[in-house]
Amino acid sequence: MAKIGVETERRRALIDATIAAIGERRSLDVTMSDIAGRAGVSSALAHHYFGGKGDLLEATMRALLADLSRDTVLALRRAQTPRARISAVIAVNFSVSQFRQETVHAWLAFYLEAQRSAPLRRLLRIYGYRLYSNLMSGLTPLMPRTEAERMAEGIAAMIDGLYIRRALRDGLPHPGSATALVEDYVETKLRQAAG
Amino acid sequence: MAKIGVETERRRALIDATIAAIGERRSLDVTMSDIAGRAGVSSALAHHYFGGKGDLLEATMRALLADLSRDTVLALRRAQTPRARISAVIAVNFSVSQFRQETVHAWLAFYLEAQRSAPLRRLLRIYGYRLYSNLMSGLTPLMPRTEAERMAEGIAAMIDGLYIRRALRDGLPHPGSATALVEDYVETKLRQAAG
């Protein structure tokens, strides 16, 4: 097994440390020293590898997105029907790895920061677009396009809203109940459309 | 008629300035000097009146909550039926004054900050509870309690989620489409419950 390069290793460690720091501090207002300390390196090294705080944050957001993306692709691959695709997307967003306090806090923090940072905003746009199109790929076979669009928007809003609530009330809602809530919304709407 | 005290006037000016500053900066990361400057006073005076930055932020959040609360009370007073009460609550959250970019940004910023500040967290709890119970007062007459609870949670999540989306995509969704989305959710569920 080839040993991964030291640089790759350090970059990953720094990104993980960033997520951890944000998760614990519950805000992007973390210091480079804190992050570097968690990664077991000097803050100078963090600058050496990433250039600056902004770049490190961007890389972290990118990593978060990549994780979500990977999980989503895997989940969709296992979905055999349009209906299953919808559930897959929902499930991924509330999966254990995505719905961890730490991750949820990081997402929200990035949501806010994106309002000021163009690069972050761009990244979140990508995320929004993917979520939307993944949902649409499951919805359009089941209902008229207009209806599907509205529903995709509703589902997305619900997911985001549940993230907020998750962040605010420590521990609640559980991944399970969150999933159930969104699934119920989907189910009701589908039955209505079918009826 | 008693002239309102200078102090009251200054406090209000400082709180307004805080909201404005947060709205423009799109984050709680505003300086006392900036806020004081907008209010036309020295930063020392802001400390004199509020004690510290945290206290000023808390007072501001409280003012935001009071505004929402007042609007909600007024709207509910005009609602004649349970169904109308639900719509009233939704409408208030997407009303022109509440769904302004500035206000939305402030809400989200406070959401995040609340994770670290116990006083802010307490205030947001109150907000959450009020939203929930107001919704419940409209829902319980129309469906079983368990169903109502779940729905209240769903509506609340959707509202929060739409706030996020509003903050991210400048201008969208419109108050109108946001309202329609949530109303559609309610309507569908009610019809299902009735059917």
Added chain:
Amino acid sequence: MAKIGVETERRRALIDATIAAIGERRSLDVTMSDIAGRAGVSSALAHHYFGGKGDLLEATMRALLADLSRDTVLALRRAQTPRARISAVIAVNFSVSQFRQETVHAWLAFYLEAQRSAPLRRLLRIYGYRLYSNLMSGLTPLMPRTEAERMAEGIAAMIDGLYIRRALRDGLPHPGSATALVEDYVETKLRQAAG
């Protein structure tokens, strides 16, 4: 006697401290902390009053220029003949207050920095122009314009060169010998022109 404002006082103290620091360190490579320390204040205050290091340096250069300008005006006022005007300009540049090690070092340091800082460059342009036109006001009555121009340039170059030599060799040349050298140049040229 009106007490001068605290701000004016502090600004002056900081500028003096800057000259002292540059003079001792013999370079513009001085720290804000060092400067502030010499002035007996915190570095934060230096920023408060001047905005940043660049601004403080610019203000200092401006003060240096103002001193030179004031001395020059006074000396010229006492000069009764064109010839005396020339000597006055030379004398001022090698006067005790201008030819102090400290001041000379500062001038040279600013000369170099001006190559990179547009504001400083602008200030030095002013200095150069004044020196030139002051010399010309003494030279043109005594010789053809072309000759006068060349001589003004020669005198100016000699003055600058003597500053360098003064900076390099601690203590030498004395103000006296420097003056004598330039005066000799002037005298020789004048005699030639007359002859």
Added chain:
Amino acid sequence: MAKIGVETERRRALIDATIAAIGERRSLDVTMSDIAGRAGVSSALAHHYFGGKGDLLEATMRALLADLSRDTVLALRRAQTPRARISAVIAVNFSVSQFRQETVHAWLAFYLEAQRSAPLRRLLRIYGYRLYSNLMSGLTPLMPRTEAERMAEGIAAMIDGLYIRRALRDGLPHPGSATALVEDYVETKLRQAAG
């Protein structure tokens, strides 16, 4: 023919890179990384070869001096009379290779740095002494020693002063006009001495 050692090659490349960096940055305030990068090597290698930044700067100054020295020797060799020796020395200082912006900036930067670095100061002393004695070798046959000493000092000051002016005003004075100015000084004085 022995291939020149890699080390010699690298050292020369680093010194050239240092001059280039100083010339471009117009100050000694260049980083080892910048220099090393220009030379196509790692900054660690620069340390390996020179020990530290100070040593590299010293070596660079030495190289500059060697260039000037070589040019001077060549020019003096072609001078047949004392008068020609004087002109040769002047000409070299304003020759194309010496009066390049880059080189002029480097000289001035080193002038200043020499005030803090003993080794650099020593090097500049050597330069000053050589310039002086070269001038004297041309002047003493033509006038009394005291007169010659003063003139050598005047010429040297003028040359230095013209370097400053060259550095400040991009492009001016031309080598030609600079030479003419100094030559005119010399000529006037010689005629006076002769007369």
Added chain:
DNA sequence: AATGAATGAGCCTTCATTCAT
């Protein structure tokens, strides 16, 4: 011979906060 990895020290700058007036 050459380099990437890593760091400690230092600097500029910002900001909430205090205090005398």
Added chain:
DNA sequence: AATGAATGAAGGCTCATTCAT
């Protein structure tokens, strides 16, 4: 009541330098 003056603490960033490989 209100402010200007002043600061301590902290953070981001840079850079010369060292060291193992």
